[in-house]
Amino acid sequence: MDIKRRIEDCAGLTPTEQQLASTVLALGDRLRGFTIKELAHTANVSIPSVHRFCKKLGLEGFKELKVELARSEARRVDQKGEVDINFPFAANDTADAVLAQMASVYQTTLADTRDLLDPVALEHAAELLDRARGIDIYTQSHNLYPAQMFCDRLLSIGRSASCFESGERQARIALASDCHHVAIAISYSGLGPNLATILPILHERNVPTIFVGTPNGCRLNPGLDVYLHVSDRESLQNRITQFASHIAVQYVLDSLYGCLFARDYANSRAFLERSLPATSLPALRRTELSPTEYASVMLNRLR
Incomplete structure (x- = not known):
């Protein structure tokens, strides 16, 4: 940092x-x-x-x-000449200019988040997930997209995980969780309207909680178990859209998934192997290969 x-x-x-x-x-x-x-x-x-x-x-x-x-x-x-995170391109910019500026948004955001993200905290978060019987992700708005992708990846390696859009479902999942679950709360600003409901429930249920957000967003929600910081250069309102915050959250969740996978690499890889025949696209199932042969082919492609 x-x-x-x-x-x-x-x-x-x-x-x-x-x-x-x-x-x-x-x-x-x-x-x-x-x-x-x-x-x-x-x-x-x-x-x-x-x-x-x-x-x-x-x-x-x-x-x-x-x-x-x-x-x-x-x-x-x-960095004096770096891209404006909130308005990375201007009226009548060419496609080439937009490509260059968006590449700069990615590079700047990733470098900034890497600078803020504490590897010890990331490893601690992965350890909590590794021990958990259930992993529940709480977020809203545009953060739902990387959160749901992260949830799918957890399921792909045999981890029990949930990520619901509905605030009512989130509250019920929180009420049904306990110390054997782990919660991941994602809020760039720390001002997510669901946090006021969800965090007190998680505290009452003794659920270890990982918070993903800007340093200021983390400070607004004290007393949690692990804080994973993302780049805080994006304005909350004065922007074209959430380019940088989306990239930063995706980077943190991908890194967390990588750390979790690495902790139990053999079992994670084995679950992927077992799931390939059952999760392939329908068109790929219409093959003369046996499930075992098909899994072998797909794994070779992954390598």
């Missing part, structure tokens, strides 16, 4: 550390010319406070803080 965003999102800072954080963000790249003593003096804090602040950010010390700030500035300079 970018160091400036890490400072902005860092929880549990003392008043002294908050003062130091404000000073560091205000100085930005200029901090490269400061000694630790000069920073402490500028922020009106002690040198040990600077050391504690760096440790809280997960850094070895003041030198690493300066290096990370320099990297952040270099990134910012590189």
Whole structure:
């Protein structure tokens, strides 16, 4: 995660550390010319406070803080000419221009989400799913599309999963779940209208909950088990459509599926093999191959 965003999102800072954080963000790249003593003096804090602040950010010390700030500035300079996430193309743009700009939207969103997404949190989420007897996905609106695709992928490797559009069905699934289930709540902004109903039920039923959303969306819904962050550059309203948020959520869910598959690769692969004859397209079933032979052919194609 970018160091400036890490400072902005860092929880549990003392008043002294908050003062130091404000000073560091205000100085930005200029901090490269400061000694630790000069920073402490500028922020009106002690040198040990600077050391504690760096440790809280997960850094070895003041030198690493300066290096990370320099990297952040270099990134910012590189990205000055990047695409407008909310309005990536203009009136009368050619097809070639739209293709180039949309490629930029994908690249920027994926890089930003990769920077925000904590691999430890992703692994923890995969571990929760691996132990769960049932996986229930709660979301609304455009996030339903990647969520339902993720649900289908879970079913394809033998995991019991649900993803309903109806708020009433979501509430009933939540009420029927328990500590042996895992819930995945997806809301880019953290303001999804279903969350006010669903999250208290899940808490009461002791259901481990994974939240997928922007850092601010996650902060709006505290106390959950795992937070998987997505890029937060897309405006909630002033945009053509949800290009970036859709891409970011899809990337997180695909990565989560990959981590889960990898945890139990042999059994996941075996379930895919068993399911191929029963789930093939009707036209492909009209073949003289036996189910076992057909499965072998399809697996070879997958390889």
